[in-house]
Amino acid sequence: MAVNTSQPILYGIPNCDTVKKAERWLNQQGIAYSFHDIRTQPLSAEQWQALVTLVGPETIINKRSTSWRGLSESEQQLASVEAVVSLLQQYPTLMKRPLVTPTAPTKPNTFVIGFKEAAWAQEFQTA
Template sequence: MSTVTLYGLKNCDTCTKARRWLATQGIDHRFVDLRAEGVERERIRRWLDEVGPETLINRRSRTWRELDESERTVTGDGAAADLLQQYPTLIKRPVLELDTGGVVVGFSGPRYETALAGAD
């Protein structure tokens, strides 16, 4: 099985659950803390192409609520990528990225199983 990368925040409960699930399944993975390490704009663009801004942007986050109205008016994937790179805590997490290019946003054991089965 190939290595997967999990993007999230080290103190996020859902990210911790996802990391624990991957470990219990014996799935080799690398964890990237979005706050500490950030994420490249091109990677965010690929995620947006794959899942769209409605899935990737966490509109329930405190960061989203603290943005001014002009920043919240995200039109186009380029503007969304810029916003998410500037405020990585706006990225709905965790983001599971497969070596094959697939992306799963959020944590669900069954969804991870399906995505990882397709990555073999």
């Protein structure tokens, strides 16, 4: 899932507190971005596959989420990339949020996952 846009894309759900913090931070910094609601605009199996392959199943799955706690033990095994992709297609809110696309063409296959202000300031080179 190589993404090369002129502005970052923020993937998440609008009612997530962490996504709201990230949006507030981006707005305060004057950073233009587009928002992709993973519930109303689901990612394809190919897009999930690319993301899981790039960042890894353990990185993209939010094991602290309500969605995760609602899964059966067998579903929580994450036995293969295909199993993770299938879970994310069924339950997109399992994705650790927010996920933001690269901010520079020199980093086309990197993503920032989760919101930590210091990491975002470094990624977006603000101070």
